[in-house]
Amino acid sequence: MEIIIGIVLLFIAVGLVVTLLKYLFYAIVFILVILWKLFKLSLYVLIPAGILYGFYYLYTVIGYWSIAIFAVCGLIVTAIVYFKPESxxxxxxxxxxxxxxxxxxxxxxxxxxxxxxxxxxxxxxxxxxxxxxxxxxxxxxxxxxxxxxxxxxxxxxxxxxxxxxxx
Amino acid sequence: MIIEALLIGAALLVGGSLVAKYWNSIVDWLKRCLQKVKQVIKTAVYGTKVFIKKIGEAIEEISKHYAKENGRWQETVITRKVNERDVPEDIRAMAQKYRETDITDELEAQLTR
The missing domain is CATH 1.10.10.10 (Winged helix-like DNA-binding domain superfamily/Winged helix DNA-binding domain)
Incomplete structure (x- = not known):
């Protein structure tokens, strides 16, 4: 009798563990998806901030030449986008x-x-x-x-x- | 089968039930719609779609006829309002307030019975 109760309890315990692991997995996936979306959203702020900081850094090092360097970079990026073949x-x-x-x-x-x-x-x-x-x-x-x-x-x-x- | 061809040969559904009356009325209206479309556009109709939409206490029936004229697609939208009471329960249940529901397949099923 004890063996049967033990087996039933074992099945229940395994079922509970598997269910908990399943929900834990869903929770981790959910958190990762949220973090990824937040990261993608933050890029809208981080990229312009990075460019501005880069410009500021160059300006402190080489002064007005930084404007010319940024203008050339802008031209190169525009040319790449413009001449890239359409998919x-x-x-x-x-x-x-x-x-x-x-x-x-x-x-x-x-x-x-x-x-x-x-x-x-x-x-x-x-x-x-x-x-x-x-x-x-x-x-x-x-x-x-x-x-x-x-x-x-x-x-x-x-x-x-x-x-x-x-x- | 193409709905226009089915409509031309469509016979009236037998019986005095609401379902038969409704489909007979819609077939009759669509035949008149096709005649109207022929007056509006010069080329043959490529395809027809039939929709319904709920507007207050009424149901709006919408037929959209597509044709290509001078290399450009034309869409003729013909509408009419019918009383909710004249529409069978199953069709009424499909109608939504802010969205058109396509009932072309249901109509074709009636016409090919």
Whole structure:
């Protein structure tokens, strides 16, 4: 009898330990996620503060030459950003921000004109935007799906909408 | 199947139940919507979606018709309000206040029965 009670108690104890460990693991993950988000938020303050401190330090060492050095650095960073080739995702986004709505074929045609031939890469980029809620899918059964950018904004060549009331 | 093709051949649902009356009324309204769209846009309709939305004591029915004209997408949105009492309970339950609910699949299911 004592052996049976002992086994039952052992199972209960193991169950409790496993449950506690599970919640401990969730708590650690939760804390790490919060810390990571706080760290990312703090970068908005830390990076400008670092740049300002760097400028101040250089100014105390080399005086007005620090302005020239910072101007050159700024130019280099701008040039890198400007001349960096666009990713497929950026191209897809740029096209949707212009025309708002397109089928895969239309999108591929536009990308093809820009020298982008890889259809699977384009599909991956579109799927990413669908998964993140940036694109909505209009599924007209029997026809090619149409994708529409979801942001409420002005699109230079976007969808022309007409409203009619018909009772 | 494409909803426009289904609507053209749609026969009235038999019976005097609220469900049959509702779908018959929506089919009739959508047929009139398609005629209206043909007057507004010159090209063929690519696709149609039907939504509902709750507005106070009424339900707003919204049909959105998409077409491509001169290389640019056109959207014709046609709306009408119906009394909440005229909408079957299951459809009424789907309607939300600040969000349109897509009932295209439900309509297609009725049309292909």
């Amino acid at each position: 497929t995702g950026q191209k897809v986004k740029r096209i949707f921000l212009d025309i708002e709505m397109a089928t895969m074929d239309e999108l591929h045609e536009k990308l093809r004109l820009e020298g982008q031939m890889d259809r699977s890469e384009m599909r991956r980029a579109v799927q990413h935007f669908v998964d993140t809620g940036k694109l909505e899918v209009l599924d007209f059964k029997g026809k090619e799906r149409v994708y529409r950018w979801t942001d409420e904004r002005e699109y230079p060549n976007g969808v022309i909408t007409k409203h009619i009331r018909l009772d």
